[in-house]
Amino acid sequence: MRIAVVVLFGSAAFAQSTGSITGTVLDLAGEAVANAPVQATNVATKAVFKATSSDKGSYTLAPLPAGSYTVSVAAPTFNPAQQDVAVAAGQTVRFDIHLVDIQLNTLGDGREFYADLMARHKTPSGPTPRTANGRPDLSGVWHASLPVPGNPEPLPWAQAVVRERMENNNKDWPQGFCLPAGVTVYGGFLPFRVVQTPAILVMISEVDVPNYRQIFLDGRAHPKNLEPTWMGHSVGHWEKDTLAVDTVGFNGKAWLDLDGHPYTEKTHITERWRRPDLGHLEVEFTIDDPTAYAKPWTIKRVSDLAPKGDEVQELICTENNKDPAHLVGK
Numbered sequence: 001m002r003i004a005v006v007v008l009f010g011s012a013a014f015a016q017s018t019g020s021i022t023g024t025v026l027d028l029a030g031e032a033v034a035n036a037p038v039q040a041t042n043v044a045t046k047a048v049f050k051a052t053s054s055d056k057g058s059y060t061l062a063p064l065p066a067g068s069y070t071v072s073v074a075a076p077t078f079n080p081a082q083q084d085v086a087v088a089a090g091q092t093v094r095f096d097i098h099l100v101d102i103q104l105n106t107l108g109d110g111r112e113f114y115a116d117l118m119a120r121h122k123t124p125s126g127p128t129p130r131t132a133n134g135r136p137d138l139s140g141v142w143h144a145s146l147p148v149p150g151n152p153e154p155l156p157w158a159q160a161v162v163r164e165r166m167e168n169n170n171k172d173w174p175q176g177f178c179l180p181a182g183v184t185v186y187g188g189f190l191p192f193r194v195v196q197t198p199a200i201l202v203m204i205s206e207v208d209v210p211n212y213r214q215i216f217l218d219g220r221a222h223p224k225n226l227e228p229t230w231m232g233h234s235v236g237h238w239e240k241d242t243l244a245v246d247t248v249g250f251n252g253k254a255w256l257d258l259d260g261h262p263y264t265e266k267t268h269i270t271e272r273w274r275r276p277d278l279g280h281l282e283v284e285f286t287i288d289d290p291t292a293y294a295k296p297w298t299i300k301r302v303s304d305l306a307p308k309g310d311e312v313q314e315l316i317c318t319e320n321n322k323d324p325a326h327l328v329g330k
Helices: 111-118 156-167
Strands: 005-009 018-026 037-042 048-052 058-065 067-073 081-087 091-095 140-142 192-196 200-205 212-216 233-239 242-248 268-277 280-288 297-304
Touching: 018 067, 018 081, 037 058, 048 058, 058 067, 081 091, 081 156
Parallel strands: 018 091, 212 233
Antiparallel strands: 005 091, 018 058, 037 048, 037 067, 067 081, 140 192, 192 200, 200 212, 233 242, 242 268, 268 280, 280 297
8 A cells, every 4th residue: 555645844833742644535546535533553652543534534633742653544344554654743744545445446245335234223222131040131133243443562573464464455364265254353244143042152153254153151161172273262151241251272363353463372362242232232352462462452342233034144155266366465
């Protein structure tokens, strides 16, 4: 991704110690991208500054203390973008961002299709349904929900992986090769069903590989000699109205989010599942991987209940996949 950076003289108000970053968020065709979340993270202090692009795609991050910043955009239906920008006191940096949509503006299930899938949906109102033993009932068919990452602090090698994946337009995304996306992205693109019993909770996904995920609720522990897998081994227990899930045993090959954050076999993920009302399912993931990140960080997801009659369909991705040869990257 090539982005032009032009330094302009700012106003006197910022002349002493601050500057700003301003620009326009555009798609491949040069059209404005509205409501894109733009974030600047100070490389030295880790302070985060946020803005949202206007209807015309314009944004401004100000005031910013002088220093180096990592500017990133993770807009739905687009590949994430990231680049370092230096901001000097009393200056405004012009930073136009050209986003690549996940289908490269080609025919097929393009931006509008995915935007509709990922949009918030109207849900029925009502109290949280409960099982016979009084626990919240998480069962139902749920709309897809992309993970919303917090503020990870990758170690240098992990940050280099993120940068390489972004520069390659995420062409190595595992699902593009019919491989699992991983626990935190499971159910992120097409509907999924949750089936809850006292002994086990099962997720059935329309598109993810494998098409199911198991969380054991029968009090078992993790196996002592656990073979690493894409999805790991998950056990859960109830803490009042919250289902706490503990997952270990990863092979480190999946991605944690669409930004391309990696993780390793040392990763330990804890989840907290809640159904605050009839129409919503909330999951918060805490990722603890000291070999890849300076400290634990979180990813959040909120799914909307699908209307009655909606079902999980069948989508097979095991052979005859013609997409990989057309993926674009370095």
